[in-house]
Amino acid sequence: MLKEERQQTILSEVELHNRILLTDIAETLDVSIDTIRRDVKELDLNKKLRKVHGGAISLGFTTNSARNQNIYAVDQKRVIAQKAAAMLKDGAVVFIDGGTTCLELAQLIPENLDLTCFTISLAVAMELSNKPNVTVIMIGGQIAKESQIAIGANTIHNLAEIRVDFSFIGTGYVDAMFGLTEFDWDIVQIKKAVIKASKKTVLLSISEKLNSQHRYKTCDINTINTMITELDPNNDLLSAFKNNDIKIL
Amino acid sequence: MLKEERQQTILSEVELHNRILLTDIAETLDVSIDTIRRDVKELDLNKKLRKVHGGAISLGFTTNSARNQNIYAVDQKRVIAQKAAAMLKDGAVVFIDGGTTCLELAQLIPENLDLTCFTISLAVAMELSNKPNVTVIMIGGQIAKESQIAIGANTIHNLAEIRVDFSFIGTGYVDAMFGLTEFDWDIVQIKKAVIKASKKTVLLSISEKLNSQHRYKTCDINTINTMITELDPNNDLLSAFKNNDIKIL
DNA sequence: ATGTAAAATGCAAAAAACAGCAAGATAAAT
DNA sequence: ATTTATCTTGCTGTTTTTTGCATTTTACAT
Structure with missing residues (x-):
């Protein structure tokens, strides 16, 4: 399985369920947890999702609920x-x-x-x-x-x-x-x-x-x-x- | 359940009801009260909500009110x-x-x-x-x-x-x-x-x-x-x- | 002042993250 | 074909994070 392909799968899983566990994905795709970790790290770096302890969370999921009452300037x-x-x-x-x-x-x-x-x-x-x-x-x-x-x-x-x-x-x-x-x-x-x-x-x-x-x-x-x-x-x-x-x- | 996920849940509960009790949340999410306590503490530190004795209140509700700390009864x-x-x-x-x-x-x-x-x-x-x-x-x-x-x-x-x-x-x-x-x-x-x-x-x-x-x-x-x-x-x-x-x- | 509930603290087990290394794959250059 | 460099992947041991529990301390309501 190609790295690119794997990352795409991770992304769609995240979009679908709003969140994933690294262990789940590793098992599903039958690769080591480290590989998934590295993939998610990369995706996080590219702002495709947000990496958290033990998993990853969709960007859309996080931004909407936190009502930012930020004051201008x-x-x-x-x-x-x-x-x-x-x-x-x-x-x-x-x-x-x-x-x-x-x-x-x-x-x-x-x-x-x-x-x-x-x-x-x-x-x-x-x-x-x-x-x-x-x-x-x-x-x-x-x-x-x-x-x-x-x-x-x-x-x-x-x-x-x-x-x-x-x-x-x-x-x-x-x-x-x-x-x-x-x-x-x-x-x-x-x-x-x-x-x-x-x-x-x-x-x-x-x-x-x-x-x-x-x-x-x-x-x-x-x-x-x-x-x-x-x-x-x-x-x-x-x-x-x-x-x-x-x-x- | 991911920590982030849990914290998001706490936040939306707080936004929804303006106030929550730690014990309620702990039961709902089926984790120990300590975990919730730590979560709320962290969210408070990040200015996402305000921790009060026994619970938490929304920031939007009222920024600082002595009265609101009392979530008694x-x-x-x-x-x-x-x-x-x-x-x-x-x-x-x-x-x-x-x-x-x-x-x-x-x-x-x-x-x-x-x-x-x-x-x-x-x-x-x-x-x-x-x-x-x-x-x-x-x-x-x-x-x-x-x-x-x-x-x-x-x-x-x-x-x-x-x-x-x-x-x-x-x-x-x-x-x-x-x-x-x-x-x-x-x-x-x-x-x-x-x-x-x-x-x-x-x-x-x-x-x-x-x-x-x-x-x-x-x-x-x-x-x-x-x-x-x-x-x-x-x-x-x-x-x-x-x-x-x-x-x- | 008093009893109760909550918070803080320390601790230990489990899970996850991380760094480093080595094996294998791939591609380019010789 | 061989070498070399790069990348990817899995493994190992170590460190960090998370979590629940027990205990002490603090805060609260009466």
Whole structure:
């Protein structure tokens, strides 16, 4: 029996049953277990299947069930979150927005830091409630399904009654000329209320969003006090923002 | 059975039911509890699920919730939740409390049901936001770390401004004589506000809590309109409650 | 505080993987 | 035809992985 032929048989067996045992195949094809081992190793190398201890598994079988809830550009967002976390001091009163970058920030808050955090995001609130020294206040309101943040009149009303040292916000789009913009009108209202409630506003945005714009405007770029991207502050991409009165980290 | 195969099975079980018990899985797959323990440990390490005492929970369910670690008496709680879910009609405006039983209820709400749900629980809010036809309103306030629910004056203030058809509440302790009691003063204040805001109050409680009491009183037993346990309504344990004007399910 | 369930730990047997070697087959070059 | 190099295959002994069991430690609920 040819090697090629044998490997083809192995493959179709894997496709058929989603998984195989090396011992089974060795017996069926009447060759030594080592040969099968080597075949499977090769097929694995060629990404035709996945070799596991004692057998092999079809690629399709493995990928579908594992629901990858991977966040886009996690690494960049983590860098941003680290820079932002460095701004936090004991006793500060801050607001943390929804969005994956802000969630990273919430995760990166040191255990020993004494903070009061307001948020409109269910996920951020949950994350923060794991930090023993952080007082978490969830701003209520109707929950937007996709983003799991509180929106609407009631939320804005509640936001009007607070005053924080820093707010860390994200944005859909940001441009040196057009400022911060969003796809969604409701979100803009929320962000406006947040900015109004903050002494200083810190924008967290991955560089990919720079020089992009959309329909509804949140604020001018110089409303932002500090802007954090994953880039080095001296990066050329950020030069357009330097004319303004913005601190870039 | 291959190890990988087994782990895939564990994962899909977790995704399906949001939570599993190690002993159940061990029996189903016919391997020792140690093996399952090691598998789950490994999957946890690989961030595929979250290992908790006695079982595992899905990551997608809720990232980090102290409440969800408690998978105590899930089956009973699911029975209760099913009975409660049967009470829900299209167009209803309801309040759903925190606590595992209420969380079960939130999960069991049918996809096609049109509802407006108020809640003080982050986990319930998250769960409900997966239901396309449910309008979710999170009542804001300071978040209690252990239970991840909003508490405090602001929450009570917000509760004072709503009026719901039904509220589904849990309780720490319940007794036919002493009524509903709690270990925690703040929680009592919240529950009082909830009851005040409801036309009808539905108590969800596992039978284990019957005939138990604690320091602070929420309300008398006849303040409750409907009481749901996992038991058959004719069970002897419930006879003490039948004298009152309570519907028992 | 207490009893029970779960987790961690160490251990041993079995299975599988691995590395290295030698026999046989194949193909190309001399 | 012989040699040489390469590839394939099976075998051997060793190492690693996996698994279940017994025991201790820890965590949990009451």
